[in-house]
Amino acid sequence: MNEQLSLRPARDGLGPHCPRCDSPGEPGDRFCEACGADLVVQEAQAALCPDCGAEVEVTTTHVDTAGQCAACARRTLAAPPDRMELDLGTVVGVSDRGLRHRRNEDALALRVLCGTDDEPLAAVAVVCDGVSSSSTPEDASRTAAYTAAELLAEAARDDLDAMTATRSAVRSAVEAVSALRVGDDPEPPSCTYVSAVVTPSEVTVGWIGDSRAYWLAAPEPTGQPSGTPSSRLTTDHSWAQQMVDLGQLSEEEAQADRRANALCRWVGADCDGRPPNLAAIRPTAPGWVLLCSDGMWHYLREADDLARLVAVFDDPLDAARALTRLALDGGGHDNITVALVPFPLRETTSPRG
Template identity: 50%
Template sequence: MSDLGLRRRRNEDAFAIAALPRGACAVVCDGVATAPGSEEASRRAADAAVAVLTGRVSVGMDPQGATRAAVERAAEVVEGLAGEPRRSPACTFVSAIVDPAGVTVGWVGDSRAYWLGEAGSCLLTRDDSWAESMIEQGAMSADDAWADKRAHAITAWLGADSGPVEPHVAAFRPTGPGLVLLCSDGLWNGLPEAADLAAVALGGDGPMGAARRLLRAALDAGGRDNVTVAVIPCSPPGRERGR
C-alpha cells in the first residue's frame, strides 16, 4: 500500500510485488524530493527490478545474484531518465525475496526492510545515511548522530549523479513465522523500532491487514511524508500454519 501522506502534494514512492514459483518478491522505492522527476524514477525502478527478480529466480538464479541484477537494472533505468544537468531523477531502493530458504534483501539508500516475527523482530538493513556513516566511523554516538539536522541525508541512491552503485545484499533465516516488511522512511521515521512495528502489524489477519494498520500508524504519527509498505508473510519449512 502507498499513501500521499498528510503534507505532500504528490506521492514519489512506488512499489511492486509479485509471486515467485516458491515464494514472493517485492520492491519499494522512494523518490528524492529535491530531484525533479523522481516520482517517475521510483515507479520505473520498482517495476524494472521486480521484472528482473521474477525472471532470474524463475530460471534458477540464486536470490543474492538476482537481487544484484535487479538493482543494476533499476539503476540503469533511473540513470536513463536524466535530462539536462539540473534534472537528474533519483530514488532509494529496497527489495526482498522470500522463498523456502528464507529472506534475501537488497538496498541502496534509506528505505528499509524489517523482519516482524512472533518470536522476535529486527531491522534487516542499514541506512545509507549521514547519521549511520557517523556512527559507523565512531565519530558520534547514535543519539547525537540522529539528533543532528544532517542525520537523514542519504549517502547512496539510484540516479545519474549517484556515482557507481554498490548494493547491499543480505540473507536472513527465520526460525519461526512472521512478516517481511519493506517500507519508505514515511513509515519508519515515526516508528523506527522493529518491536513497535511488530506490535502494530502482527494481528493474524494477513499481510493486507498488517499493511493497513502500518499505514494508519504512520498517518496517526503525523503523516509528514509519503508512506509505502509492502508486506510478505513467511513461514520456514515445516512451520507453515496448520501443519
C-alpha cells in the same frame, strides 16, 4: 522525502497561499494549516514518454488519471496515485501520499511466482522512495521499482541465486533511472531502493539509501523453542548512520541533527555506481518480512515494536494499513509505503486493489 548528502539544494520557492483565508503555506503543503482548505485543486505535471522521450502533460485532481503521448501514441502515462493498496495474499502493500506532499513520490512493486499446483515458490517486493530534491522523483521510483521487480521475478522463475539476481536487478534499475536524465540536468531523477526475494526457506534483501527491510518474528507459543528474533536487516545510507558508524556521534545526537536524513547513496544518473548492500536470513519460525520507506519507519523504527503491531492482525493487508495509519496519525509528513510478506509463504489470492 529524502535529500542527497552531496547537499543538492532543495528547490527554492514559496509555499502556496490558501485560496480561502490567504494564509501562507510551506512548499509541498497539501492542506492549509489555518483553516484546512485544499491547497491543490488541480495540478499539471510534465512526464516524459518512456517510448519516444517526448514531453506530455499529465493532469490530476488527486485521482489517478491518464494522458496519452501526443508524439507517438504508444503508451498511456498515468500520474502516480495518492494511495494504492495491493493484496496478492502471498505479499501485500500499501502506498500513501501522506498529509503534506502534493504527490506520491514512492513506488511499490509486488510479484508472486507459483508452481503448477498454485503453491507459492517465491515472492518479490520492491519499495523505492523518490528523492524530492531531484527532478521527477516519482518517475525515478516507479522506473526503479518496476524494472527490478520484473527482473527479480524472472530470476526466481529460472531458479537463479537471489543475491546474484538482486545485484543484477539493481544494476538494471540504475541504468533505467539514469536514462530518465534530460540533457545536463544537475538534479537528475533519483530514488532509494530496497527489495526482498522470499522463498519457502530464505529471505534475501538488497538496498541503496534509507528505505528499510525488517524481519518481524511472530509470537511464539508457550513452550516452543525460540526462532529467528526480530531485527532490522538493512543499514541506512544516510548522514546520521555514517556519523554513528564513524563513532563521531551517538545515534541520538546524529538523529537530532538537521542533516540526519541526508542520503549518501541513491539510485540515479549521479549515483556512486557501487552495487547494493545485500543480506540473507533463513528464518526458523514464522514471521513477516517488512519493507518500508522512511515515511513509515520514522514513526516506529524498532523491530520488536513493529512485530508486536503486525501480530495483532490476522490479515496482512490490515497490518499494512495499520502501519500506514500509524504514520498518518503521527503527522504524515512524508509519503508512506509498506510491503509485507508473511513467512512461510501463503497461497496467493485474486488480486485486490
